[in-house]
Amino acid sequence: MLYVISRYTYRSTFIVREIDELAARGWTIEVVSLRRPLLAPGTDRAHLPYAIAYDPFLAPRVLLALMTALASRSGVLAGYLRLMVTAFGRDPKLLARNLGVIPKACFYAAVARRLGCRHIHAHWATVSTSAAMLISRLSALPFSFTGHAWDIFCDTRLLKEKSDAARFVLTCTGYNRRYLIDIAGVDGEKVHVVYHGLRIPARTVPAAATSPSFAAPAGAAETSPVPRPLAILTVGRWSEKKGFLDLIAALALVRDAGVPFELQIIAGDGSPAYARRVREAIAACRLDDRVRISDWLPSAEVEAAMRASDLFVLPCVTPANGALDGIPNVLIEALSVGLPVVATRLSGIPELIRHGETGLLVNERDPRALAATIVWCAAHRGEAARLADEGRRLVERTFDIARTIDALERHFEAAIAATAPVGDTSGVSSRAAATRGWRAPRHAQR
Secondary structure: OEEEEEEEEOOOHHHHHHHHHHHHOOOOOEEEEEEEEEOOOOOOHHHOOOEEEOOOOOOHHHHHHHHHHHHHOHHHHHHHHHHHHHHHOOOHHHHHHHHHOHHHHHHHHHHHHHHOOOOEEEEOOOHHHHHHHHHHHHHOOOEEEEEOOHHHHOOOOOHHHHHHHOOEEEEOOHHHHHHHHHOOOOOOOOEEEOOOOEOOOOOOOOOOOOOOOOOOOOOOOOOOOOOOOEEEEEEEEEOHHHOHHHHHHHHHHHHHOOOOEEEEEEEEEEOHHHHHHHHHHHHHOOOOOOEEEEOOOOHHHHHHHHHOOOEEEEOOOOOOOOOOOOOOHHHHHHHHOOOOEEEEOOOOHHHOOOEOOOEEEEOOOOHHHHHHHHHHHHHOHHHHHHHHHHHHHHHHHHOEHHHHHHHHHHHHHHHHHHHOOOOOOOOOOOOOOOOOOOOOOOOOOO
């Protein structure tokens, strides 16, 4: 299996979890990182259970592969060139990025043939899928891709063409699937939802017996005494779409309502300019003594912060560039440890946070409604905890990585079986022979 990613990074935890789980099930995977991979601190690439291939654009063997393809597959390269110029001819930056993958696609097509690969899969519907499509055409191997969020919302150019060329298309929310079909014109028979999965951590508190009914708060007037400050947590990149400015505005109202709280923001990467705006808003609202900002933390430390908190709040918004989130993975992680969640009615979020059932939702860019909901949670901690418990049960049913990878394997195996020559049984191996798919021989790390 050849996995193509614009950049392999440990911070894309949902992709790393997926590849790790496939490798643990016996799939041999070659990860192609078009840009230099970013591994977790202390991680040695040679010790990973899969290979990560990265070759500079001007590496001699990449250039040699390009020259070989120009001599033998010039028609394929010319067709790809025409497609990209037609789509991005008036956008020099995007055109350059999509044309820049040609040498590497030539090289990795040769690698895929040498390894005996049977399928190619790309994450993100942009440049990495362009590369996967070209690798597919050069190697005559089928490919598929997963579209997530900004990569399908910000620019629909070539989405239909890539989907038509792909054996199947995956996405991580039902909202995304409807968008791909209705807006991008993708064939609905080809698009399938596979949620991001995670390993469900052990419970730390007994499960609640029942789930309450919830009456949406009419305002921030309810200020019943609370035993201690409400420990609020939010996690995300420094990005407008995370809604941190709305959260700060809401918490100023919560303070004015007399509800004690503490907020921890765990954020990293993203926009330094947006980070400055958030810090300035904290100072302007005189919340410095109630807000603590932490840089990006390892997953285990984020989980520990969630277990130590009373409420997780992520008021996502539609940013100016339209780069919506799908279902932010931190919402799944929060519910998986039994942490109550408040979020916004946006994109695929209501598929996880079902208002009054698995968490609480407010409309985007409505700090007053957000403040009222936080105040309600402070005054009704037991009921909020029961919502979180129902949320954890939903995560167990739908987002357990064992279930999501089962679904992913079925798509891969069907694609591999459909392209296997008649009488070829090499596409199956152990575990009931018909349910696993092909595993390529491992080769030395490059």
